[in-house]
Amino acid sequence: MLVRLMYASRAVPAVDQEELVAILRKSKANNPKAGVTGVLCFSEGIFMQVLEGGRTAVNQLYNRIAADARHSDVVLLHYEEIAERRFAGWSMGQVNMARLNPALLLKYSECARLDPFAVSGKVSMALFDELVATAAVMGQG
Numbered sequence: 627m628l629v630r631l632m633y634a635s636r637a638v639p640a641v642d643q644e645e646l647v648a649i650l651r652k653s654k655a656n657n658p659k660a661g662v663t664g665v666l667c668f669s670e671g672i673f674m675q676v677l678e679g680g681r682t683a684v685n686q687l688y689n690r691i692a693a694d695a696r697h698s699d700v701v702l703l704h705y706e707e708i709a710e711r712r713f714a715g716w717s718m719g720q721v722n723m724a725r726l727n728p729a730l731l732l733k734y735s736e737c738a739r740l741d742p743f744a745v746s747g748k749v750s751m752a753l754f755d756e757l758v759a760t761a762a763v764m765g766q767g
């Protein structure tokens with residue numbers, strides 16, 4: 627039984643590039659053991675993350691992440707049972723914001739800013755899919 631979950635949150639001001647690297651390192655160490663794959667996006671103080679895997683593993687990880695003091699305003703954007711993974715290649719990939727085309731943001735929102743709090747979960751999911759399709763994800767494995 628596989629599920630896909632997506633949430634957004636606001637990073638606390640102390641979160642910088644170093645902290646992001648630490649989160650990714652921890653994710654890459656933990657997620658394979660739990661059978662979890664996914665992608666993390668961090669831009670202008672906002673996190674967006676997709677987690678895929680067994681229902682119990684994903685739900686447990688989401689609860690742990692939601693309790694993490696490095697972010698707040700955690701909002702569940704999307705949750706579904708799935709037949710197959712979309713992000714199977716990444717224990718936790720990172721969206722390369724340098725490769726983010728502003729036109730892609732404009733395609734789905736009123737202005738060229740990543741703001742999952744202002745758009746539907748469906749739109750955020752569609753944006754993620756395009757990011758992966760355009761290879762703007764780094765950190766293989």
Ligand SMILES: Cc1cc2nc3c(=O)[nH]c(=O)nc-3n(C[C@H](O)[C@H](O)[C@H](O)COP(=O)(O)O)c2cc1C
Nearest residue numbers: 649652653656657673675687690691694696697718
């Ligand atoms: C935005 C964000 C995303 C995170 N993603 C993951 C993740 O994918 N996997 C993971 O194990 N921990 C993730 N964490 C860290 C967890 O909240 C928690 O600190 C960690 O899982 C604890 O692992 P440990 O018990 O091995 O120390 C994330 C934290 C934040 C703030």
